[in-house]
Amino acid sequence: MDNLPDFYIQKAKIELNETETRKKQSLEQFNEWLSKHPFVKKHEIDPSIIVRLFRSRKYNMDKVYENINKCIIFQKNHQELFNFNITKLLEIYDKGVILPMKIRNADGQRIIIVRNKIFDDLKSSNYDIMRMVFTVGDTISYEQETQICGVVVVMDLREISVRYIANMDVNFFANCIRYIESAGARLKQINIIGLPSIANTFLEILKTMLSQKLISRMHFFKNVQDLTKVMDVKNLPVEYGGSEDADDCLKCYREKYKESASKYAKFIESLEIDEKRMRNYEAKEMFKGVGSFRKLEID
Template structure:
């Protein structure tokens, strides 16, 4: 698979999974779209696109319950207001240096054995907090999620995040501010219209316990059940994602990763129109 956004309609496997796990039947889709559109049109305080494809972004993670999808939209709008300092009119160009010069966030070219998108975050020695702040990492996450949610098959199959803590030191721990931790958790648990299926923590040293203690009290059960801690035991990781779908970096059968966020950056730029549009969504500003 090359560096590209996959915008094709869902294939047979995705459609079958969507019906089984997301209640995605013709009747539920029709009713969900009609009702969600009605909610948006009747609520004069909020603005989102009412195109069918756009509404599916919110209906799929909410299993086609339009009330839940509308609540998710409102939480997205709330989040954008609360973190406007970081997110207002955010464009890829604003974080070009972090994308291109620093290998902190990377997206695998291939999907896993369950067709899920995989994102890797280098939280250890490869991350220099004096050059890329935790706020910048969050902004990159946010830009990537904006594009991933437009992929119909990612809406259905979901995504997986690998947090690689190889070489973690106090430098990185002090770089992970409590405000970053809280913002990231709030985003994942409340305001991200994507199905995050698993988070894998790998190569984390003993020091990692300090980071985890910061997060732990605020992680709800649903998310906690999707978090897996492997340390240096790749066999433990392979129980979730087989070696056939992992690179050599994780004792997998695929070639070692030889690409970074720099290789993805042109794709992000080529879809700037979607990001620009997303920036207009949320609560209507009083004139």
């Protein structure tokens, strides 16, 4: 597995049912399936993205196919959301709104800090927020270690304004979360700090649209001190009482982020879809109850 340490190789075997033979066979099976796809006419899919999807669904190929179709349909139904301006994305990235920590936790998981107060200060739109989440998430998802072990997200909601909460579209965010899961993210924990009481209604509605497994991975903390009772302090930025310098983390990932965001945009542009066939497929799947708005089961 590309010279991965034994810790990750064994974890992939035990938790994801992965072997080199299975990976090879799955890639062959996938390519055959894609060649007969009902509505994709042309594509340029990086093999590393395909393996990421295999791992996210533990090599259950039916789920892999279902998730790929969901992603493509979501992308085509929300094309304006994927109209990436790389320069603008980099400007927002440099503000430190989303911090990928350099040090993994004991389980090999990558830690992501989302500082919503900065989004608020920038008066970011819902689209700006999700574009950042998509592209930063895509950057770390190229890491084999992250594909195998997953991600721990820390959502810092302290000091966000009423305006910020009022502008949140619950349906939009629920659909984006489903897309993120379908695209191969293994969300192992979502730790939320300082949820304002005014946001409780938003959260309760959001929960009705998510799977019970994902909801069970959401944990709430009044402040950073409470968070450090369940997370190793070394995995947090200095401003949270940890040992990692936020600026160093941003610099460490900046070039990877720029490359990944560009690659993400090119992938979206490379897809050629038969729109009529896609709409027919979407209608059939929605009728069967397995369409874009079903609650996703995650691993």
